[in-house]
Amino acid sequence: MAIERRTTRQKEAIKAVLEEQAGPLLPDDIHRLAVKAVPSLGIATVYRSLKNLQEEGQVCCVEIPGQPPRYERTDKGHHHHFHCRNCGQVFDLQKCVAGGLKSLAPQGFQVTDHEIILYGFCKSCAA
Amino acid sequence: MAIERRTTRQKEAIKAVLEEQAGPLLPDDIHRLAVKAVPSLGIATVYRSLKNLQEEGQVCCVEIPGQPPRYERTDKGHHHHFHCRNCGQVFDLQKCVAGGLKSLAPQGFQVTDHEIILYGFCKSCAA
DNA sequence: GATCTATTGATAAAAGGTAATCACTATCAA
């Protein structure tokens, strides 16, 4: 039998944080933000909830090279990310240049998907 | 005073492996290949040499999201990578669509560099 | 060849992020 899922303040707080925030967040960021709603929230619960939300398809993992995984809602559609070299924050990009990408692969290679990451300085840090 | 650098069979073997191989390699791959030339080679020496070669600018680090760092020569110029979802190998791509990329960033964002990673199946694994 | 000391190799240990444990709490159907 499938495990009976219960609604808890902790899960709701974690989901709310992911709803509100635009870009992908680190487990630690999520914890720091969700603690405001549920002060007793432990980091273990954040990891557990993220795992569950991933299994349920509500949340997905975003990996920036050399950094631990971040998490974001899956309902944002295909997009890529910008990583600020100053503040470390990750922002969503709206558009995608996927069109020409497949042509980059050598003959015989089969491209199923791709990742584009821009690096630089975000609006606040560039100023 | 700067540290006096000595030429050793170990360092030569590690550099040779990086010369011969096309794509970026994991420290463990480098070790496995270089051991053929210097059977006593330890993994610690691979890490030490990679660190030195990086400082000297001869080698740079390639990071595929969710994977440990790989290393490759710096003399290959600007290029990106293809990661095979089957065999896990990483291949170099020759071309780059950098042209349109800066337009992806929001107003006020300053793009300094970028990363493109294609995923799929390499020639051998697609067959 | 002798000497100095950078380098090595085996190992232990660190670092960073994640998962397991377990007693306690709180959800929810009855």
Next chain:
DNA sequence: TTGATAGTGATTACCTTTTATCAATAGATC
């Protein structure tokens, strides 16, 4: 309200990659 049990929180354990340790080895200079 009650009872069964999913969920929680603090902590420990874990896992993988990387670095530190240290006695032994081996380049480079004379």
